[in-house]
Amino acid sequence: MKLRFNVIYGGIKSNIVLSTFLVILLSFGLIGGCSKSGGNSGQSGINIRFTNVTVQAGLDYVHGFLFGGPATEAQLISGGVAAGDYDNDGWVDLYVVRGTTGANLLFRNLGNGSFQEVGQSAGLALSGTIGSGPTFADFSGDGFLDLFIGGVSPTGVSFFLNNGDGTVANITGAVLETAVLSNNTFSAAFGDYDMDGDLDLFMTHWGSGTVKINGSSEHLWRNNGDTTFADVSIASGIASTYQGEPDFTFSPNFADINNDGYPDILLAGDFVTSQVFINQKNGTFTERALELGLDDTGQGRGIVCFDYDKDGDIDIFITNNNQSPKLFRNDGGNTNNFLSIKLNGLSPNREGVGSRVTITVNNQNQMRELRVGSNFVSQNPVRAHFGLGNAELVNLVQVDWADGETTVLQNVSSNQFLEIDHPNL
Numbered sequence: 001m002k003l004r005f006n007v008i009y010g011g012i013k014s015n016i017v018l019s020t021f022l023v024i025l026l027s028f029g030l031i032g033g034c035s036k037s038g039g040n041s042g043q044s045g046i047n048i049r050f051t052n053v054t055v056q057a058g059l060d061y062v063h064g065f066l067f068g069g070p071a072t073e074a075q076l077i078s079g080g081v082a083a084g085d086y087d088n089d090g091w092v093d094l095y096v097v098r099g100t101t102g103a104n105l106l107f108r109n110l111g112n113g114s115f116q117e118v119g120q121s122a123g124l125a126l127s128g129t130i131g132s133g134p135t136f137a138d139f140s141g142d143g144f145l146d147l148f149i150g151g152v153s154p155t156g157v158s159f160f161l162n163n164g165d166g167t168v169a170n171i172t173g174a175v176l177e178t179a180v181l182s183n184n185t186f187s188a189a190f191g192d193y194d195m196d197g198d199l200d201l202f203m204t205h206w207g208s209g210t211v212k213i214n215g216s217s218e219h220l221w222r223n224n225g226d227t228t229f230a231d232v233s234i235a236s237g238i239a240s241t242y243q244g245e246p247d248f249t250f251s252p253n254f255a256d257i258n259n260d261g262y263p264d265i266l267l268a269g270d271f272v273t274s275q276v277f278i279n280q281k282n283g284t285f286t287e288r289a290l291e292l293g294l295d296d297t298g299q300g301r302g303i304v305c306f307d308y309d310k311d312g313d314i315d316i317f318i319t320n321n322n323q324s325p326k327l328f329r330n331d332g333g334n335t336n337n338f339l340s341i342k343l344n345g346l347s348p349n350r351e352g353v354g355s356r357v358t359i360t361v362n363n364q365n366q367m368r369e370l371r372v373g374s375n376f377v378s379q380n381p382v383r384a385h386f387g388l389g390n391a392e393l394v395n396l397v398q399v400d401w402a403d404g405e406t407t408v409l410q411n412v413s414s415n416q417f418l419e420i421d422h423p424n425l
Contacts, residue, residue: 003258003292003332058115059094064101065130074184074207075099075130078152083353083372084136084145085109085402087166090349092372095124095147097131104131104149111348123160123168130155133187133376138162138354138369139199140227143404145354150185150203157185157203161227177230182208182218182247187376191254191263192367194283197358198223199369202265204249204376217242219249220265220285237284238265241275248273251375255305257292257314259336259387261366268300268318268378298323302378307385312338312415314385319378337388337414343370343399344421351382352422354402359412361391388414 065071091109103125107115119125133150144162159175160168182205190199201221217239221229233239248270254263262279277285298320313333343352368384399407
């Protein structure tokens with residue numbers, strides 16, 4: 001199969017940027033109300049207006065730094081928010097990092113248009129830390145969203161296990177088989193790169209310098225299946241790309257760009273360090289950005305992996321700091337077959353955030369966990385894309401909904417955009 005990405009920009013750049021962000025907004029339901037009424041405010045006469053309800057909703061806080069001296073460059077660009085239904089009540093909650101102005105905050109969605117701050121009682125009121133890129137993901141596989149928090153020097157990474165009762169346990173010291181020596185873990189992505197049914201972890205370390213004394217870039221961590229992770233950056237071939245080179249990676253993403261059934265890894269990085277690692281299906285990866293036409297030479301910040309032209313393969317949009325963005329159209333990825341799945345959940349979690357979709361093709365399982373956020377400064381649509389290789393039939397599709405319900409479909413045809421309704425719809 002010949003895979004190639006073509007960059008689309010220049011004379012129609014502004015239209016592409018607008019349409020790209022409209023696609024992202026629509027996918028998250030932020031402007032979805034228009035479609036239900038058959039038009040938008042300009043075409044149907046419906047008046048749409050956003051009202052700032054930050055204070056009324058209980059989200060009034062400040063992010064910043066209180067030091068004796070100035071903050072470092074890395075500290076100034078750190079931060080973030082994680083969105084997910086941590087208590088499985090059907091409402092999406094928020095976890096924010098605040099720099100050093102106060103403790104981090106966990107906002108529980110009350111379902112009435114407001115949030116209650118419960119960080120202290122939940123065990124997540126971290127203070128005196130410089131967190132970045134918090135991410136909800138069920139890396140323990142028990143049906144409750146756990147939490148990862150990156151850290152900017154001198155703060156390290158943190159892991160919290162969801163107890164299932166509204167509280168968490170700080171398991172930071174027991175999760176990683178080896179300590180992270182890299183500075184400035186800005187962001188993380190979770191995906192099942194080795195197809196064993198659990199979520200593996202990729203971390204980025206902007207401005208951390210060259211490869212550490214142990215020879216590892218400390219990027220890729222394999223889930224051992226017992227809520228611990230092993231550093232496989234060297235064994236996977238990821239670390240070799242960074243031998244003797246500074247690490248300026250920002251935003252990671254797992255996405256199957258060649259539809260062969262195995263998630264690849266795409267990175268947006270600063271100072272011409274964006275990379276594309278193709279999964280070799282044996283636990284290793286090969287860097288092929290230049291060969292595939294994904295040679296972004298900008299100051300990469302965010303990356304969105306989505307099928308913008310709905311032709312069955314993953315296209316890529318990269319935002320660059322102080323420069324133009326780039327939209328790369330995937331030409332050839334749809335030579336292999338695919339299945340794209342959108343969930344229709346119960347209100348208020350209409351997109352099934354926190355649910356897991358697992359498919360079985362020829363005795364091989366693939367799993368995706370649907371999340372609202374993806375990485376440092378960007379996010380993917382809440383849709384599960386599966387590459388199928390040359391398989392024309394998916395033997396089994398199983399949806400484990402965030403509320404505990406299960407949907408099973410058998411003998412599903414390939415090459416379609418499938419919507420699956422919650423059993424109680």
